[in-house]
Each structure stands twice: as C-alpha cells, then as structure tokens.
Amino acid sequence: MSALESLPMAKALNAGLRKAMQDDPKVILMGEDIGPLGGVFRVTEGLQADFGENRVMDTPLAESGIVGTAIGLAMRGYRPVCEIQFDGFVFPAFDQITSQLAKLTNRHEGGISMPVVIRIPYGGHIGAVEHHQESPEAYFAHTPGLRVVSPSTPHDAYWMIQDAISSDDPVIFLEPKSRYWPKGEVDFAVRGRTLHSTAVARVGTEVTLLGHGAMVAVLLQAADLAAEEGTSVEVLDLRSLSPIDYGPILESVRKTGRLVIAQEAPGAVSVGSEIAATVAERAFYSLESPVLRVSGFDTPFPPAKLETIYLPDADRVLEAVDRALAY
C-alpha cells in the first residue's frame, strides 16, 4: 500500500481537513457555502455529509460574524477553521482578526489560547472580477499575534493545514487559488517540514529566487529557462510569512550572493520588503548585488484582462536575475 498519491491542492486540503476532523472532535469548519456546495472552490466538498451540520457550518454571509463567533467558539474549547470565500472579502473581518483574534491571548496574559485558522483563497491568475484576485498577506504578517503561512504544493497543503489547525495560535492560511487544480504528489505517511520553515525547492549556485504560494511555480519555470541559458538558480519556497524562517534564506544568499524576491502583492511595505531589509542587515558582506523585488504593481489589482501584465511572470523574474548578475 503506497502512501503516495497524485492529486490537486484542493483535494489535498480536503483530505487534510478530513484528517484533522477525524483526529480531533473539537475541529469545526465555518464559512459561506461550505456545506452542500463544498465551498466555491470545493475544498470542503463532502465534509458536511460525513461530519454533519454541527461540524461543517454554513454561516450567514457576514465575515466579521464568522471570525467573531469563531473566537467565542475557541473560548469554549473548539478549534474553528473559517473559510473566507475570497481574499478581498476578508476585510469586513479585519477588525475581529487584528484587534481581537490576534490580541486575545496577549490581553488575557496567556490565560487563553486562540486556536483559530482563517483559510483565505488568494492571488490572481483566475481572470475574476475585482476583490477576487488580491494578495493581502502583508496586513496579517504585520500584525503581532498572528501566524501566516501559504503552501505551494498539494503535499504541503495536506500537512500544513493540519499543522495550522493543531497550532494553539491563530493562523492565517493563504491558499494560492490558481494552484488549486494542478496535481502534485502527496505523501500521506511522511510529514516532512515543520509549519514555519523555508524550503529549498531547487538547488542552484548563482542566484537565489524566493517566493511563496503560486509564485513558486513561476520561479521554478524561471529557473528552468535560466538553466537553458547556463545560469544556475536556487529556488526557495518561503511557506511561512510569519514567523519567517531566515536560516535557509541566509544560507542560500551566503552561497549565491544574490537574492530576487517575487510576490503577487504590491511591493511597497510588503513581505518582500521585510525580507530584503533583514537580508541586508544579516548577510551584507555576502551580497554581490542589492536584493531585488519583483512584485505586483502598487496599483489596485487591475481588471482581469490586464492581470498577466500586473502579475510577475518568468520573464519579469529573469529580467531581475539579469540585473542581479550584472552587478
């Protein structure tokens, strides 16, 4: 019996949620349309049928209400997993997430934990209308008290969702929606990395590329193209945006001397900005060139027909690689 299976991230998440619910009766799912419909991306498909309406709750259409009541349920001893339907719809819940969820353990001086997971399908590449393609990670990574993670592969999605649920802290779980459907191998027997660790997705020697979520696939594609031109590129999958596991990043930069960070989010005051500053502080003498960022532009996410221009692609990443190598 093999523990390996090839399946898309949406199904891997479904399997991870199912496993977490089987392992702990206090795990409950809450969200809009997650019951009979299985969520607009079908991530919770079949779970209400198997676990019942008390554990897979179709909520009223009110995001602040979802997160606010999840907080109360966590106080009661439950481990709620909230689904926010799309990235742009998280903002009605922003106050409950940043002013309440993130701070309640601190406000109680450690007297209570807040084991709440907020799942957010995020990012572009799906040609949708406004508010459906955004990358809001910086807001949450900037907020003390929250943990922020984002898987890039079905295997990581399966394990990271379970790790996020078993964490006693609130976790913002960003699901790259453009990666919901490509298949990848999931090892159901071997966990692999811990939740908050940076992974080496491809080994190389001349330039380090760093990204998370859907951007990792773009970076791997860029690395392939660079290899054709004879450039050896290392690709890191950030996985955890708060806390950031700097060990593998610094190790890679000390080897290559060059770092290009790619992200779909606007570049100003972004997670990439933070990493660039920290690498400059801690690996200054290893750098052969400035740390470069390839980001979404500092505009609202554009109408869908322009998204391929807005979103960093392999060509824009390679342009930055060339600039880094030119120093």
Added chain:
Amino acid sequence: MSYTEATLQLLSPAGALVESDATAEYLPIVEKLSDDELREFHRVMALTRAFDVEGTNLQRQGQIGIWVPSLGQEAAQVGSGFAMRPQDHIFPSYREHAVGIIRGIDVIDIVRLFRGLTHGGWTPSEHGNFHIYTMVLGSQTLHATGYAMGITLDGKAGTGHPETDEAVITYFGDGSTSQGDVNEALVFAASYQTPELFFLQNNQWAISVPVSKQSRTPLYLRAGGFGIPSVQVDGNDVLISYAASRKYLEEARAGGGPRFIEALTYRMGAHTSSDDPTKYRTDAETAHWAALDPISRFETYLRSRGEGDDFFAEVRTEAADFAEDIRRRTLELGVPPVGAMFDNVYSEPHPLIEEEKQWLAQYEAAYASPEASE
C-alpha cells in the same frame, strides 16, 4: 428618550411597587427574592457607586490614566447580574463594574486596567466567568454569540435542567447598536438559536451623540427584525432589571433561543474622565435623571418594607472602607516587568518575539551596568 408606555417597571421613581397587567408575570419572580437578597442588591449598588467615586478621584489626582464610570447604571447592572446562574458566562463591554463585583472579580484589577498596567486584568474562568473588558464597541457580542453556539454544540442548553444548563449574557450600549458586529451577532444568534441574552444599557449618550442620532426607533424594537423576542425595561429599577433578565435568561437556557432587553438608564457621569458632558447636554436633563436615581429609589422601597437605619449605615461604612481600600491598594501598585510585553503574544514559541525580548534585555543591561557596555 425617557420611559414610554412600553417601558416595564416594578418600582416607581418614588420607590413604590407598581402593579400592572404588563408586569404581572414579572412580579412573582421578584416576590421569590429573600430579604437578604434584596439587601445584597442595595449593598452592591452602593459599593459600585463608591468604587466609581473613588475611581474618578484617583483619576483626577493622576493615579489612573482614564476612568470609565458606571454611575447611574447600577440598577441595570445589579438586576441583570444577580439574574445569572453560577455557570453562566458574561461578556461585558467596559463599564460593567457592578456585574464584575457580583461575579467575584477584585476591582483593583479594573483599576490596573485603567492605570495602564494590563490590557485585561483577570482570568474569566477563575472569576465567575466574567470575561475581560472589550474596548472596541460591540466586538464582544460576537464572542458571546460564538460561545453560546458552543454551549449548544455541547448540548448544555435546553436539556430541562436549569441547574446545570448554561446561558450567556452580553452587555453593550446604545452607541454599539450602530456597529456592524452587534447586528451580525444578532443574525448569528437568531440563526443558531443561541442560549443568550443581549442586554442593552441605553444610557442615552454615546459620548456626545444622543441616542436619537443612533436610532429612529426604540432600540428594543430592532430585535424583532432579527426574530428575537425583546422587551424594554426601566433600567433604574433594579427589580424589573432582575425579573426581566431572570425570565429571559431562563427561557434562553431552556432552549428558547436568544432574547434581548433594552434597559433605559442614564450615564450620570461623563463617558470617561476625558469627556466634558457640559458641552453637549443640559443641566435640566441631568436633573431629570437624577430624580430617577436607582439607589435612592431602592432604598426608599427597602425602608417601606421595614429596613431600618442600621442597615443603611452599615452599608455606608462598608462602602467607605471599600473605597479607602481601593485607594490604598492603587497607590501600592507597581509597574509590570518590561519583559512581560513579549510574553503571551503567542501561545507557542515565536522566534522574532524571542529575539526582540533578548535584544531588549541586553540593551537594558548594558545601560544598567557601565561595565557591561564597555
């Protein structure tokens, strides 16, 4: 917005028991109260007022950063507070000092909060399930609703055993009723039929904005739009506050779903010590409400039942001692250790926080000892 024909009242402003058809079902609830229990109502109202006066004095003397008085709202809080059972959970806003006293918190913890020593102050599970204060208006109503959803999931309401079945009460004010969170809490409570009492203290003013700016309808009528039974009571009448809360909490506890009470009262003091109510309300209005004072009204009632001077003198002495004790202990409060800022940001270890805590410790040590900085 003063009393209307719909406002339920058991005790007139003159302190006489009022009998009417509207309150016929509430009177028996009050008649079950013993003399000791009625004396306790008075005692806690008096202690709370003494606490408020002392808190205001301490703020004026620079010993507390800001004070949030409950002055004038004692009856609404004491009536509802005593209507709860030990197993119930309370989600207050930030002005429910009397309820906290009833549930056994040490009021010095409220002082610690407003003196800038903590964001919380007490552990709810060890203090009568009285949750810590919430400063963002209305946020706590959603936490209360979620908690009550958990009670339902646990099968701890509606079993027919009121001695063990649980319920939740959440406090909020007239200003909070305009917040989205309060409205979402009412939606969720109705959807999941939570064992929960929404207790609105309408103290007429949201800092400087009168309730007439918040609502074109009496606030208790809004609950009907959510499918939640509601009633409006005279919040300066401790007896109807108790009876209505008791009735509604028991109905919610029995599985009847959420309930809503609007208690009409008045914020006799400022919103906080930073406020100046003379800029926006009239002496005539304050005088009108002063004549409806909850404590003197109840004292008149107790005297009419035969309570003598001795009891009231005893309570006055206890309240004075209580205030003196708060003053003494406030002046003795220290400052939390600097490192505490980093503790409990997370439940599990977090490298960035640990790094910053260590850095600060080294930085401070360097300045504490000249040798270390060389």
